[in-house]
Amino acid sequence: xxxxxxxxxxxxAVHSLDHFCLxxxxxxxxxxxxxxxxxxxxxxxxxxxxxxxxxxxxxAVIRPGARKKLEYVSFGAFAGDIERFREKFANxxxxxxxxxxxxxxxxxxxxxPDGMPMxxxxxxxxxxxxxxxxxTTSVGPGECAAIPRSKAPLVRPRRLSHFLIFxxxxxxxxxxxxxxxxxxxxxxxxxxxxxxxGVYGSDHHMLALAGSTGPGxxxxxxxxxxxxxxxxxxxxxxxxxxxxxxxxxxxxxxANYFHYVPDPWGSYAEYSCDIDYIPAGHDxxxxxxxxxxxxxxxxxxxxxxxxxxxxxxxx
Numbered sequence: 001x002x003x004x005x006x007x008x009x010x011x012x013a014v015h016s017l018d019h020f021c022l023x024x025x026x027x028x029x030x031x032x033x034x035x036x037x038x039x040x041x042x043x044x045x046x047x048x049x050x051x052x053x054x055x056x057x058x059x060a061v062i063r064p065g066a067r068k069k070l071e072y073v074s075f076g077a078f079a080g081d082i083e084r085f086r087e088k089f090a091n092x093x094x095x096x097x098x099x100x101x102x103x104x105x106x107x108x109x110x111x112x113p114d115g116m117p118m119x120x121x122x123x124x125x126x127x128x129x130x131x132x133x134x135x136t137t138s139v140g141p142g143e144c145a146a147i148p149r150s151k152a153p154l155v156r157p158r159r160l161s162h163f164l165i166f167x168x169x170x171x172x173x174x175x176x177x178x179x180x181x182x183x184x185x186x187x188x189x190x191x192x193x194x195x196x197x198g199v200y201g202s203d204h205h206m207l208a209l210a211g212s213t214g215p216g217x218x219x220x221x222x223x224x225x226x227x228x229x230x231x232x233x234x235x236x237x238x239x240x241x242x243x244x245x246x247x248x249x250x251x252x253x254x255a256n257y258f259h260y261v262p263d264p265w266g267s268y269a270e271y272s273c274d275i276d277y278i279p280a281g282h283d284x285x286x287x288x289x290x291x292x293x294x295x296x297x298x299x300x301x302x303x304x305x306x307x308x309x310x311x312x313x314x315x
Contacts, residue, residue, distance in 0.1 A: 008199045012084040013182020014120065015200040016076040016127040017207060019058055020163055022217065023065025023102065029264050030062050036240055037261065037269050038155045038233060039222070052157050052222070057126045059160040060220070063102055068265030069311055070217035071102050072116065073163065073207075075181060076123035082108060085120055094180055113176050114168055114215040120181075126159070127202040131277035135225050147228075155233035157222035161256075161272050162205045164219050166212035166309045170194050173209050183207060185286040186278065187253045189294030195253055197278045204254040204276035216311035219260060219268035226273060227257050233271040234259035246306060247271075249299015253289060258299075266310030 024030045027048055034041045039059075040051040050060035063071065077085060085108060089096060099105045100117045107121035139145045147153075167173045170191045177183040177196055186204050188194035195205035203223075210218055224230060227248070234247050245268065247259025256275035260268040278284045295302060 008182055010179070010182060011088045012077065012081040013199050014075040014077050015125045015198055016123065016202070017160070017163055018074040018076040018119075018121055018123050018126065019060055019160075020073050020217070020220065021061040021063065021071040021103065023063045023067075023069045023071055024265060025065065025067055026264075027062065027064055033242075033264055034062075034269070036237060037222075038157050052159055054156075055159055057124075057159070061104075065102075067311075068267070070116065070165065070215065072100065072118055073165065074107075074119040074121055076126065077120055078125075079122050082120065082122050089180070092179060110180075112167075112215070113172055116165075116215040125200065127198055127200070127206055128159075128277070129201050130279075132158070132223060132275075133225055134274040136227075147232075152232050152236070155224060155229045155236065155271065157224050157271070159223050161203055161221040161223040161270075161275060162208060163217075163221065164208035164210055166214065166216040166218055166311075167209050168212060168214050170209050170211050177207065184284070186284055187287050187289060189253075189289045189291055192291070193294050197284070199280065201280040202278060204256075204278060210307055212309040212312065214309065214312050216309040217267045218307070218309070219270050221258075221270040221272045223275070224271055224273050230257050230259045230271040230273055234261060237261040244303060246303050247299060249296045251295070252293040252297045255297075258296075260306075266308070 031041050034050055040053050042049045048062040049058050094110050097109045099109050107119050109119055112118055174185055174194050183196040184199055186195040186197045192211050194209045196207045198206050231248050242261050245260045245262045250257050254275050256272045259271045263269055
């Protein structure tokens with residue numbers, strides 16, 4: 001089944017995670033961090049915007065604030081679906097709110113069950129329509145395959161792959177995002193973590209949920225094309241002092257190779273490659289997995305406080 005002839009059950013559904021918005025206490029620190037991570041960081045009135053090189057889509061908005069805070073997450077819908085979503089929200093009893101002060105007007109604004117603002121906006125699909133290219137290279141006998149460390153290139157992520165938010169109730173939020181936005185559960189582990197995909201074709205997850213006592217950002221995940229880029233990116237960021245992360249490793253749920261880089265505010269930016277892909281209309285066998293399968297297949301031990309919602313501690 002192709003995206004063109006797929007009509008989701010249950011009314012309109014989002015096709016992409018369009019962008020996210022953070023407020024941070026120091027824009028210069030944010031500019032340096034995301035530039036070194038490999039993103040195209042652009043200064044705009046009132047803050048910064050994050051792009052990936054060679055891709056016109058804006059993936060994130062960074063605003064100044066007293067502390068680091070996830071301000072909102074924006075989802076993309078097809079042209080013509082916004083009014084259908086208004087009807088769907090009315091039928092479900094989802095309240096449409098005014099545009100939050102720090103946010104951008106347009107589309108439909110509402111709150112998730114923890115009260116965090118979310119936006120639904122008409123936009124072009126930015127989630128992939130096929131599994132993205134994963135490259136492996138080697139050389140023959142008598143040749144050297146290594147890149148000199150002194151000449152290692154800067155890693156350039158290709159796109160935002162997914163975003164993980166904290167929630168006070170994972171199971172409640174699975175039902176909310178399925179009913180309200182038309183996302184589908186890919187996999188979960190009890191009530192601790194869950195992964196959700198878009199029905200028009202997306203990575204194994206565009207949105208992930210982790211249990212906490214309230215909302216917040218855990219990590220943004222950025223797609224690259226090789227395991228070597230994951231390793232080079234992680235090594236480069238560690239050389240700049242961002243060395244308390246997690247990786248290199250491979251997840252079970254989603255199967256992507258990963259390296260999590262700690263950002264300056266207690267959350268993470270992840271280099272990710274070769275994540276599972278769920279085509280439009282595909283009936284993915286969502287499962288409830290044991291805790292030992294919820295995080296990784298191989299890699300270093302989980303760092304202390306890796307799943308801590310520092311936004312709540314700083315509030």
